[in-house]
Amino acid sequence: MSRVHRSPQTTARSSHSQTTGTRLARRSSEEPSKKPDPTPPPPQTAKKQQQDPQEAFTAFYLRQVTSELAEDLDKIRSAADFNDRSLPLLVEALKQGVKTFSAEERLRIGRAAAGGM
Numbered sequence: 505m506s507r508v509h510r511s512p513q514t515t516a517r518s519s520h521s522q523t524t525g526t527r528l529a530r531r532s533s534e535e536p537s538k539k540p541d542p543t544p545p546p547p548q549t550a551k552k553q554q555q556d557p558q559e560a561f562t563a564f565y566l567r568q569v570t571s572e573l574a575e576d577l578d579k580i581r582s583a584a585d586f587n588d589r590s591l592p593l594l595v596e597a598l599k600q601g602v603k604t605f606s607a608e609e610r611l612r613i614g615r616a617a618a619g620g621m
Contacts, residue, residue: 557614564617565602566595 555563570577580586580594602610 555618557611557618559614560618561605561610561614562599562602564613565605566598569598569601 577594605613
């Protein structure tokens with residue numbers, strides 16, 4: 505019978521993988537079972553349903569614009585001349601895009617975004 509000589513690095517790797525495997529096994533067995541939460545929906549849902557369609561459209565529009573322009577907005581925010589007074593100005597500038605939609609479009613989209621008012 506021949507003996508296999510393991511280097512200290514091989515032994516360390518072997519024990520590390522065993523430890524990691526044990527940790528993963530423990531985590532999966534320690535996870536709590538997923539039971540339905542009997543609590544009512546968060547207040548945000550109720551607020552969303554009561555929101556004015558025009559406000560709902562503006563909020564929806566701003567979410568979409570900031571999502572699409574995320575990289576550019578990050579560059580603007582990291583500019584040397586961007587300060588606390590710049591943010592409200594930036595938000596107002598972005599809100600101007602709402603006017604590119606007709607009143608009917610804003611109302612239709614706003615109602616959908618507000619939960620079908």
